[in-house]
Amino acid sequence: MELKDKKVLVVGLGISGISTVNTLIDLGSKVTVNDQKTKEELKEITKELTKDKVDFILGKDPENMGIFDLVVLSPGVPTDLSFIQKAKELGITIIGELELAYTLCKGQFIAITGTNGKTTTTSLVGEIFENAKKETYVVGNIGVAAVSKAQNASKEAFMITEVSSFQLESIIEFTPKIAAILNVTPDHLNRHKTIDNYVKAKANIFKNQTKDHILILNKDNPVTYNIKDLAKSQVIPFSRKVTLEKGAFVVDEYIVVKEENKAYEKICKVDDLKIPGKHNLENALAAIAIAHFAGIDHKVIADTVKNFMGVEHRIEFVEEINKVKFFNDSKGTNPDASIRAIEAMKNPIVLIAGGMDKGTAFTEFIQSFDNKVKHMIIFGETAEKIRKTAAENNFLECSIVKNLEEAVLLSSKIAKEGDCVLLSPACASWDMYPSYEVRGKHFKERVKKLRG
Numbered sequence: 001m002e003l004k005d006k007k008v009l010v011v012g013l014g015i016s017g018i019s020t021v022n023t024l025i026d027l028g029s030k031v032t033v034n035d036q037k038t039k040e041e042l043k044e045i046t047k048e049l050t051k052d053k054v055d056f057i058l059g060k061d062p063e064n065m066g067i068f069d070l071v072v073l074s075p076g077v078p079t080d081l082s083f084i085q086k087a088k089e090l091g092i093t094i095i096g097e098l099e100l101a102y103t104l105c106k107g108q109f110i111a112i113t114g115t116n117g118k119t120t121t122t123s124l125v126g127e128i129f130e131n132a133k134k135e136t137y138v139v140g141n142i143g144v145a146a147v148s149k150a151q152n153a154s155k156e157a158f159m160i161t162e163v164s165s166f167q168l169e170s171i172i173e174f175t176p177k178i179a180a181i182l183n184v185t186p187d188h189l190n191r192h193k194t195i196d197n198y199v200k201a202k203a204n205i206f207k208n209q210t211k212d213h214i215l216i217l218n219k220d221n222p223v224t225y226n227i228k229d230l231a232k233s234q235v236i237p238f239s240r241k242v243t244l245e246k247g248a249f250v251v252d253e254y255i256v257v258k259e260e261n262k263a264y265e266k267i268c269k270v271d272d273l274k275i276p277g278k279h280n281l282e283n284a285l286a287a288i289a290i291a292h293f294a295g296i297d298h299k300v301i302a303d304t305v306k307n308f309m310g311v312e313h314r315i316e317f318v319e320e321i322n323k324v325k326f327f328n329d330s331k332g333t334n335p336d337a338s339i340r341a342i343e344a345m346k347n348p349i350v351l352i353a354g355g356m357d358k359g360t361a362f363t364e365f366i367q368s369f370d371n372k373v374k375h376m377i378i379f380g381e382t383a384e385k386i387r388k389t390a391a392e393n394n395f396l397e398c399s400i401v402k403n404l405e406e407a408v409l410l411s412s413k414i415a416k417e418g419d420c421v422l423l424s425p426a427c428a429s430w431d432m433y434p435s436y437e438v439r440g441k442h443f444k445e446r447v448k449k450l451r452g
Contacts, residue, residue, distance in 0.1 A: 118163075342369065
């Protein structure tokens with residue numbers, strides 16, 4: 001893609017937007033930035049740009065789309081905005097930051113998506129490849145824009161990439177050597193409108209793959225595994241429940257990998273995993289399948305898996321105060337993720353939940369409590385919706401508070417010796433925080449203040 005002297009509109013600032021703008025400037029593009037936020041609201045972010053080489057349309061939509069040769073969307077930008085539709089009518093190419101990174105990169109992409117588990121699995125795969133002494137870049141939705149590393153990567157490099165449904169909406173030629181879909185459960189319905197649209201967005205991860213590529217799918221998640229018939233690539237399943245002809249699975253409490261018409265090979269014991277919960281066993285199985293079929297040595301895989309401690313904000317142990325353990329699961333941004341966190345806890349739970357409403361229902365979330373949750377403290381935009389769903393399902397031990405600070409203070413009064421306090425919101429953070437990371441860090445700060 002020739003970008004020198006091209007007029008490019010970058011829609012949406014943020015981690016990927018900043019990296020996109022700076023990359024395009026380096027390539028000689030004439031860049032205009034659009035964001036719905038005002039110049040004042042973006043003053044800290046725009047410090048990271050070479051501003052004298054950028055034009056800005058802030059606080060409003062662009063009006064004259066005909067002047068642009070290319071539009072690059074940041075992941076959070078909906079593709080159905082009126083000015084983007086206008087660009088489509090004019091025949092202007094519209095891509096996302098992920099597609100731009102792919103066109104600029106010489107290395108091979110390994111792409112990981114799913115409703116839950118993406119960050120954990122991507123981090124684990126990244127560590128395996130790094131320990132195998134491969135040129136490795138861990139990028140994407142994990143917090144490092146792929147485009148920021150794309151031009152650094154050699155032909156031997158592996159771009160271990162966490163990709164979201166938002167990013168996959170705007171790909172054209174993006175083709176990962178290995179793609180993995182960990183699971184699909186209802187999420188982001190405020191953006192995708194229907195579960196079918198959401199599944200189609202996830203399936204874009206393999207739409208350009210051929211028989212020379214590999215697709216890793218979760219055999220235990222029917223919605224995920226049922227899309228295998230759409231794939232032209234080699235489908236490799238993983239399962240924690242059943243024995244497979246090929247793939248990664250569990251035999252007699254050992255994680256094993258198997259190729260077709262060959263005996264299975266042991267990697268490590270299930271109990272060797274330091275990350276708790278059945279969902280993390282699934283994440284480990286996916287990571288092991290990816291690494292095995294990429295040709296990574298089994299000893300490297302086993303050593304890495306056995307020493308992997310997980311990622312920040314995902315069932316992260318924070319403190320033990322008065323024999324009550326506090327866990328930060330701010331990454332639990334949908335009901336299914338929080339259900340998995342609840343299942344992973346071994347002690348009675350005081351649960352802190354709530355946040356932005358993404359259009360999902362909370363019935364299964366409440367039903368998963370199964371006498372493990374003794375009290376739920378709710379805050380944010382969804383507080384009343386969650387409380388109402390709880391009452392409909394005969395769970396009445398609820399308190400609504402104004403903010404996370406009040407929630408932590410109340411949790412410390414309710415929790416008794418041997419209990420755990422779990423922040424697992426089942427909701428996005430954007431009603432009160434710019435990201436789940438900021439929410440998680442605030443939770444940890446408030447917990448540490450309990451000690452005085």
